[in-house]
Amino acid sequence: SQKIEQNSEALNIQEGKTATLTCNYTNYSPAYLQWYRQDPGRGPVFLLLIRENEKEKRKERLKVTFDTTLKQSLFHITASQPADSATYLCAFPNQAGTALIFGKGTTLSVSS
Template sequence: SQKIEQNSEALNIQEGKTATLTCNYTNYSPAYLQWYRQDPGRGPVFLLLIRENEKEKRKERLKVTFDTTLKQSLFHITASQPADSATYLCALPGTGFQKLVFGTGTRLLVSP
C-alpha cells in the first residue's frame, strides 16, 4: 500500500543553523510533491511544490529536493529562526492524482 513517512520525532536546532526534514514514500510514482507548514491550532499552509522532473526548488530560505530514485524529498530551511518553529508536512497526489495524501509531519523547534 502507499505510504508516506516523516520523522515523528521533533527536530531541535539552534537559530541560524540549517534545518533538514525528510519525507520518504513507497509504492508511489508521484508527478509532484508538496510541502506544507502547520502551526498549532491552525490549518496547514502551502509552502512549495516540486515536480518529478525537477531535482531542486528554492523559495527564499527554503529549498526542496526530490529524488524519485530514492523516493525521497528533503526540505531545508537555511538560517533558521524561532519563527520557523512549526510542523512541516509533505503531501503527494493519491489515486487519480487529485486528492492529496499527507505524511504525519515533523515538528521543528528552533531555539534562540
C-alpha cells in the first residue's frame, strides 16, 4: 500500500539557520506532493505544492524539492524564525485521487 514517512518527529534549530525536513514515500509515484503547516489546536494550512515534473518550488523563505528517483521531497525554511515553530506535514494524493495521504509530521522548534 502507499506509504509516506517523515523522517524526524522533532527538529530543533537555532534562529537564522536553515531547517530541512524530509518526506519519503514508497509503493507509489504521486503526480504531486503538498506541504502543510499545523499549529497546535488548529487545522493544517497549505503551504506549497510541487508536481512530479518540477524539481524545485520556492515561496518566500520556503523551498521544496521533489526527487522522483529517490522518492523523496525536501522542505527547507531559510533564515528560520521562532514564528516558524509548528508541525509540518507532507501529503500526496491517493491513487483514486479522492483524498490526501498525510505523513505524521515533523515538529519544528526554532529557538532564539
